[in-house]
Amino acid sequence: MRRGEKDNPIKSNYLEECDIPLEKFRIEPFTMVVFGGAGDLSQRKLLPTIYHLFVEGELPKDFSLIGFGLTEMSDRKYRDLIKEGVKKYRGEEFNDKKWKEFQKHLYYLSSPFEKDNNYKKLREKIKKIGIPVSKGNIEIIYYMAVPPKATPIIVERLKNHGMCKEIFNTKIIVEKPFGWDRKSAVELNNILLGAFEENQIFRIDHYLAKETVQNILFFRFSNSIFEPIWNSRNIDNVQITAVESIGVGHRGKYYEQAGVVRDMVQNHILQLVALVAMEVPVGLEADYIRDEKAKIFHSIRKMNEGHINNFTVRGQYGSGSIDGKKAIGYREEKDVDENSNTPTFIAAKLFIDNWRWANVPFYIRTGKRLSKKITEICIQFKQPPLRLFGRTCEPLEPNVLILSIQPKERISLKFGVKYPKEYNKIYPVYMDFSYQDEFKMKPHPPYERLLIDSMKGDLTLFIRQDSIKAMWEIVDPITGRWESNPPKDFPNYRAGTWGPEESSLLMQKEGRKWITR
C-alpha cells in the first residue's frame, strides 16, 4: 500500500496509475547545500518543509544538509535557528523526539559567497559528511536561496573548484526570478550552462507544483469529451485571473524592482496559459511536456506599442479596505518609494498564433490588494448558432468551464437549464467537482512537491531555458513600454476592489466581461 492510501476513501483499485518507472519514486541518499541557508526563504519555507518530509518518512535514512551563509555561527546555533523556524511555521507537527533525530542531519558553514577559498572548505565538508551512493559518487543538491545577483558568483566558484559535474552527482535548484529581462536571463542561463548540463538545472516555479495546476493536463488529456471542443471553433475566449488581497508585505524592496509583470506574468501566468493551450505531449516525460509548452510561448504574439496601449491595463493600489479592515496604499508600504510608479496590477489580452487558437483572446489579470484571493481559469464557450429560446432575449449566459486553483481547488461547468414553470426562461447552473470534498485529503503543498521531485531528479515541473527566454520575449515589450511612459494616474485603484476601471472596460469594449465563480 502506498503512502496516503490508508486515508483515502477512494478504493485503491479505482486509482489508475500511469506506468511511470519505479526509480522515479526513489530518492537517493543526498547532501543538500543551501546557499542562503539562514535567510527568510530557508527559515520560513525550505527547512520547515524538509523537516516535514523527514517526519512523513519521505526522506532516505542517509541525508545531510549544509546551510551556507554570511552570519557566523556554529552547527549548534544553526540547528537552534532552524528549530525556531520549524516551530513557527510547522508548529502543529513539531515533535521534540523527531526534531532531535532531524537536527543531526544539519550543518552550517559561514562564508561570504565571493570568497573563493572557502569553497575548498565546503568541498571538504561535503566529502566528510556526504554519503556515497551505489555508483560511488556523492549525490549533491545545491539550493540557491540567495539574492538573484549571488547565483552567478556562487556558480562560477563551484565551477572553478570542480564541484559541478566532476566529483559529485549534482543538481542545482534556482529560485525565481530568473533574470530581469531576456538579456539578463540569457546571461544567467549561459553561466548555469557553463557549469551544469540543462538536465541538472531545476528552475522553480512553485505555481506548477499545485495539484490543480498539474491536474489541467490530466483533465485535458485523460477525458475524451473536452479535447474535441478545445479550440477556436468552440471557445470564445479564455480568462486567467490570479489575484490576491494581500499587499507587498515585507517584500517591498524586491517588488519595487520587479512589479507585477516580472513577479507574476513572466512566470506563473504564462505557465498557466501554456497548460491550457498546449498540444498533447508525446509522453509524460519532462521534455515532452516542456517541448509543447515552449511551442506555446513561441506562438504568443509579441505585442507592439499600439497593442500595449489598447489592450493592456496597468494599476497600482491606493488605500482602501478589505474584509472590513483598513489597507494602506502601495506607496505607504515599507521599503516603497513614496512616488513609486511600480505597477501592482495588470490586465491584458494575448493571442496565440497557431491553428488551434487563432483569434481566440486569452485575457489575463493579476494583482495585489484586490477584493479576494482567487486563481481561476475560465474557458468561455461560444454561443449556440441559433437562439431558439426567445430570439429577442438577451444573449444567453455562455457555457463556462472553470478550473479553480485557489482558494478552492475545484472544477465547475456552467450551463443553462429551463427555469421551472417559465415558458422560455433559461437559468444558469453549475456542475461542481471539489478536490477537498471528493478525496478528503490535502494535496502536497507546492514546496514539498518540488523538493521531492528535485531529489528524485524529475524535471517535469521545472522550467527549461528555452521557455525562460521565450517568456521574457513576451513580457519585455510591456515592461519596456510601461517604464518609458510613466503612468500619470497612480494610484488608480482602491485596495479591496477589482482593480482599475479600465480593466472592466477592456472586456466591455469587446462585448465581454470578467468571469469569476
Ligand SMILES: NC(=O)c1ccc[n+]([C@@H]2O[C@H](COP(=O)([O-])OP(=O)(O)OC[C@H]3O[C@@H](n4cnc5c(N)ncnc54)[C@H](OP(=O)(O)O)[C@@H]3O)[C@@H](O)[C@H]2O)c1
Ligand atoms: N522569501 C520568500 O518568501 C521568497 C519567495 C519566493 C522566492 N524567493 C527567492 O528566494 C531567494 C532568497 O530570498 P530570501 O527572501 O530568503 O532572501 P534573504 O532573506 O535576503 O536571504 C539571503 C541569504 O543569503 C545570504 N547572503 C546574502 N549575501 C551573502 C553573501 N555575500 N555571502 C554569503 N551569504 C550571503 C544571507 O546570509 P545571512 O543570513 O547570513 O546574512 C541570507 O541567508 C531570492 O532569490 C528570492 O527572490 C523568496
